[in-house]
Amino acid sequence: MERDKHMKILIVEDELRTADYLSKGLTEQGCTVDMAHNGIDGQHLALTHEYDVIVLDVMLPGQDGFAVLRALRAVKETPVIMLTARDRVEDRIKGLHEGADDYLIKPFSFLELLARLQALNRRGRKQEPVQMRIANLQIDLLARKAFRGTTRIDLTAKEFALLAVLARRQGEILSKTAIAELVWDMNFDSNTNVVEVAIKRLRDKIDAPFSPKVLHTIRGMGYVMELRDAPAGGESEAQGEGGAP
Numbered sequence: 671m672e673r674d675k676h677m678k679i680l681i682v683e684d685e686l687r688t689a690d691y692l693s694k695g696l697t698e699q700g701c702t703v704d705m706a707h708n709g710i711d712g713q714h715l716a717l718t719h720e721y722d723v724i725v726l727d728v729m730l731p732g733q734d735g736f737a738v739l740r741a742l743r744a745v746k747e748t749p750v751i752m753l754t755a756r757d758r759v760e761d762r763i764k765g766l767h768e769g770a771d772d773y774l775i776k777p778f779s780f781l782e783l784l785a786r787l788q789a790l791n792r793r794g795r796k797q798e799p800v801q802m803r804i805a806n807l808q809i810d811l812l813a814r815k816a817f818r819g820t821t822r823i824d825l826t827a828k829e830f831a832l833l834a835v836l837a838r839r840q841g842e843i844l845s846k847t848a849i850a851e852l853v854w855d856m857n858f859d860s861n862t863n864v865v866e867v868a869i870k871r872l873r874d875k876i877d878a879p880f881s882p883k884v885l886h887t888i889r890g891m892g893y894v895m896e897l898r899d900a901p902a903g904g905e906s907e908a909q910g911e912g913g914a915p
């Protein structure tokens with residue numbers, strides 16, 4: 671595989687030991703690293719310099735990571751990976767809604783961070799707007815509204831979070847485990863059907879009454895949101911009727 675290009679990274683983290691450890695590791699990997707230890711400095715650096723990826727802690731003195739992210743997203747799309755605490759599920763959802771590209775739960779391994787950074791760097795700067803569109807499904811991430819054509823679809827907070835996770839990764843098959851982690855902060859337990867139930871509810875609202883279908887079940891693998899070419903002769907897709915993949 672082609673070696674990843676040199677990355678310029680900003681780390682915004684107030685825990686000095688963590689920041690130094692990350693900075694040292696990334697520098698050893700050939701990255702150029704800038705550091706900020708509070709939200710004010712972090713925002714200043716993020717807005718005034720060009721980085722390939724920004725590592726942004728949520729809990730910061732000065733202003734928190736969400737405020738930094740909002741200020742950044744108002745003007746540019748530098749990829750951001752947020753660092754969140756294990757017991758702060760809502761932070762993860764909020765971060766994804768507000769334009770974070772990925773998150774890591776503390777404590778995490780350096781190699782995991784490195785892999786995520788490389789993935790974000792390869793993906794490059796996203797042009798993602800706050801509105802997403804898949805066929806006639808429109809999602810407004812800021813207003814947290816969803817429409818099919820002109821029909822407004824009422825969703826609960828969790829349903830919207832699930833929709834946002836799927837839509838942000840459209841075309842990517844997400845396992846039940848991944849969805850459970852991203853939306854519920856659950857370690858996947860095969861005895862629970864919470865993901866299937868939620869997918870069914872979401873599908874009943876955003877997909878079942880409408881066409882074309884955009885939420886697909888991939889048996890044995892998970893779920894994917896994407897627009898597929900309609901097979902000649904119309905809808906013949908095995909949708910799974912909300913059942914387990």
Ligand code: CA
Nearest residue numbers: 684727729730
């Ligand atoms: Ca912190």
